[in-house]
Amino acid sequence: xxxxxxxxxxxxxxxxxxxxxxxxxxxxxxxxxxxxxxxxxxxxxxxxxxxxxxxxxxxxxxxxxxxxxxxxxxxxxxxxxxxxxxxxxxxxxxxxxxxxxxxxxxxxxxxxxxxxxxxxxxxxxxxxxxxxxxxxxxxxxxxxxxxxxxxxxxxxxxxxxxxxxxxxxxxxxxxxxxxxxxxxxxxxxxxxxxxxxxxxxxxxxxxxxxxxxxxxx
Amino acid sequence: xxxxxxxxxxxxxxxxxxxxxxxxxxxxxxxxxxxxxxxxxxxxxxxxxxxxxxxxxxxxxxxxxxxxxxxxxxxxxxxxxxxxxxxxxxxxxxxxxxxxxxxxxxxxxxxxxxxxxxxxxxxxxxxxxxxxxxxxxxxxxxxxxxxxxxxxxxxxxxxxxxxxxxxxxxxxxxxxxxxxxxxxxxxxxxxxxxxxxxxxxxxxxxxxxxxxxxxxxxxxxxxxxxxxxxxxxxxxxxxxxxxxxxxxxxxxxxxxxxxxxxxxxxxxxxxxxxxxxxxxxxxxxxxxxxxxxxxxxxxxxxxxxxxxxxxxxxxxxxxxxxxxxxxxxxxxxxxxxxxxxxxxxxxxxxxxxxxxxxxxxxxxxxxxxxxxxxxxxxxxxxxxxxxxxxxxxxxxxxxxxxxxxxxxxxxxxxxxxxxxxxxxxxxxxxxxxxxxxxxxxxxxxxxxxxxxxxxxxxx
Numbered sequence: 275x276x277x278x279x280x281x282x283x284x285x286x287x288x289x290x291x292x293x294x295x296x297x298x299x300x301x302x303x304x305x306x307x308x309x310x311x312x313x314x315x316x317x318x319x320x321x322x323x324x325x326x327x328x329x330x331x332x333x334x335x336x337x338x339x340x341x342x343x344x345x346x347x348x349x350x351x352x353x354x355x356x357x358x359x360x361x362x363x364x365x366x367x368x369x370x371x372x373x374x375x376x377x378x379x380x381x382x383x384x385x386x387x388x389x390x391x392x393x394x395x396x397x398x399x400x401x402x403x404x405x406x407x408x409x410x411x412x413x414x415x416x417x418x419x420x421x422x423x424x425x426x427x428x429x430x431x432x433x434x435x436x437x438x439x440x441x442x443x444x445x446x447x448x449x450x451x452x453x454x455x456x457x458x459x460x461x462x463x464x465x466x467x468x469x470x471x472x473x474x475x476x477x478x479x480x481x482x483x484x485x486x487x488x489x490x491x
Numbered sequence: 492x493x494x495x496x497x498x499x500x501x502x503x504x505x506x507x508x509x510x511x512x513x514x515x516x517x518x519x520x521x522x523x524x525x526x527x528x529x530x531x532x533x534x535x536x537x538x539x540x541x542x543x544x545x546x547x548x549x550x551x552x553x554x555x556x557x558x559x560x561x562x563x564x565x566x567x568x569x570x571x572x573x574x575x576x577x578x579x580x581x582x583x584x585x586x587x588x589x590x591x592x593x594x595x596x597x598x599x600x601x602x603x604x605x606x607x608x609x610x611x612x613x614x615x616x617x618x619x620x621x622x623x624x625x626x627x628x629x630x631x632x633x634x635x636x637x638x639x640x641x642x643x644x645x646x647x648x649x650x651x652x653x654x655x656x657x658x659x660x661x662x663x664x665x666x667x668x669x670x671x672x673x674x675x676x677x678x679x680x681x682x683x684x685x686x687x688x689x690x691x692x693x694x695x696x697x698x699x700x701x702x703x704x705x706x707x708x709x710x711x712x713x714x715x716x717x718x719x720x721x722x723x724x725x726x727x728x729x730x731x732x733x734x735x736x737x738x739x740x741x742x743x744x745x746x747x748x749x750x751x752x753x754x755x756x757x758x759x760x761x762x763x764x765x766x767x768x769x770x771x772x773x774x775x776x777x778x779x780x781x782x783x784x785x786x787x788x789x790x791x792x793x794x795x796x797x798x799x800x801x802x803x804x805x806x807x808x809x810x811x812x813x814x815x816x817x818x819x820x821x822x823x824x825x826x827x828x829x830x831x832x833x834x835x836x837x838x839x840x841x842x843x844x845x846x847x848x849x850x851x852x853x854x855x856x857x858x859x860x861x862x863x864x865x866x867x868x869x870x871x872x873x874x875x876x877x878x879x880x881x882x883x884x885x886x887x888x889x890x891x892x893x894x895x896x897x898x899x900x901x902x903x904x905x906x907x908x909x910x911x912x913x914x915x916x917x918x919x920x921x922x923x924x925x926x927x928x929x930x931x932x933x934x935x936x937x938x939x940x941x942x943x944x945x946x947x948x949x950x
Contacts (some may be wrong), residue, residue: 361826363834382812413839
């Protein structure tokens with residue numbers, strides 16, 4: 275498996291390369307700014323691009339825009355966006371171009387090495403991994419007459435885990451219930467939120483995130 | 492600070508207490524210029540009666556001043572040939588300036604119209620001659636004289652007109668009593684028919700006529716009051732350039748005050764950041780360093796203990812990172828620059844411990860300073876709600892109202908929020924003040940709490 279990295283902090287960039295190498299993942303190329311990402315993705319056609327949000331020249335959402343440009347030019351390129359702060363709006367922008375092979379995590383998750391490597395592999399395989407913090411933000415913002423109010427606390431939990439891109443099995447493990455129970459919760463959630471029951475992991479995540487990320491419902 | 496006039500450029504930054512009067516509010520009018528002209532409102536307003544009293548009595552003042560000044564001026568001017576005229580004129584001048592001051596007071600008491608004294612500053616020192624010369628050189632002194640001389644004819648007209656309308660009003664209103672107590676009767680002539688009212692009951696219709704006259708009398712009184720107030724403002728008030736100067740002085744004082752508050756707010760903020768760094772991340776990282784140091788010492792003979800310590804250090808660093816992240820976001824949220832208020836506030840709401848409804852309705856992005864202050868007002872308010880309010884839900888609304896951005900944070904908690912000096916709320920008021928905005932806290936015990944900030948989009 276080969277990745278490319280766009281990250282302006284040398285310390286972190288080198289750390290990431292070493293951490294991935296420990297797990298047997300090869301880093302094909304690295305750049306220190308947003309515009310450079312397109313070039314190395316074109317050149318190496320990697321299995322995954324890892325991108326930092328804040329980079330030169332503008333130090334705002336440079337990396338995110340570079341990631342979106344990559345997704346537009348080479349649809350299906352798996353991308354993992356790392357950010358010092360997670361913001362729901364960035365997540366919804368990112369997912370807007372399809373949730374397959376998309377990850378959006380807090381930078382500090384890197385220090386939980388095993389979990390991080392697992393996320394990297396899942397995204398490269400076309401999965402979706404969204405930071406629990408983002409989901410918390412999405413679930414925390416209320417709108418008038420929000421159907422989320424109708425969910426039970428348990429359904430809330432399941433929705434949150436589902437939105438992070440977890441599989442039914444993983445959710446069942448987390449909540450210590452059977453997979454059957456999880457499926458039941460999920461079908462209830464879809465019914466209450468008036469969503470089309472979607473089969474398959476990322477389509478499901480898509481539906482949930484699209485629902486949560488509506489800018490103004 | 493009962494109400495705030497937005498165009499004056501001096502919105503008070505009242506943290507607590509001040510409530511803006513509703514537009515066209517039902518409060519009693521303060522002056523004869525802006526009071527309602529509806530008969531009932533006029534009858535209820537004490538202004539009407541204060542004006543009537545003034546108009547009926549000012550004739551006495553007018554006559555008094557006219558005689559005094561006419562005699563005094565003639566005398567002193569004719570005596571100027573021998574030196575006695577000069578001190579006499581000086582005394583007279585002091586007297587009429589005093590009279591003008593009294594008139595300013597009476598006009599304010601009667602019509603509610605405040606007339607600030609227009610005099611130039613007196614030269615320092617105790618030399619009465621210098622002071623007198625300054626008085627004589629001051630244009631306002633001679634305008635005072637003009638007013639007092641004019642008061643006689645003006646007040647005469649007012650007196651006659653008032654006496655006529657009010658006299659007619661009361662005569663008609665109390666006709667039953669007049670008939671009852673002696674006049675023996677009155678002829679009621681309604682044009683179409685007439686009759687002789689011989690007792691109080693028969694005279695009652697006349698009282699109805701009195702009511703019509705009462706309304707007329709109130710209109711006349713109000714009109715005279717407005718006319719008199721205009722004359723008084725012109726002759727006793729400041730000239731245009733003086734008024735402009737005063738406005739500029741007040742504006743300068745206001746800006747100095749708001750600058751000071753801005754500096755204080757920034758200092759307060761820096762102290763807070765330093766304290767948070769010191770109490771939080773610094774201490775945590777120190778603990779981590781100690782754990783790792785102990786782990787290194789144990790590596791050889793107690794690998795299991797070392798592993799536990801490394802675990803501990805690992806979670807310690809993660810806590811430190813997340814604390815630093817929150818702190819940095821508190822200093823300035825990157826998303827605010829990138830995407831504006833709506834997503835930034837959504838993020839805040841998402842991190843709040845209670846469900847928060849967010850509604851941002853801005854046609855375009857306001858200036859960065861306004862965005863940033865609006866964001867911090869919401870952030871601080873939500874933090875307060877989490878800490879003290881014991882609320883179960885809150886809502887945030889940001890909207891454009893003319894040239895203002897209005898920020899409103901409402902929670903259903905226990906209320907009783909007050910802006911203590913050095914507290915978070917007064918810090919917010921200080922921040923708002925830096926751009927001439929204002930903050931209102933309405934938090935009765937038992938809730939709900941409303942924190943509202945009005946921030947100008949241009950300043």
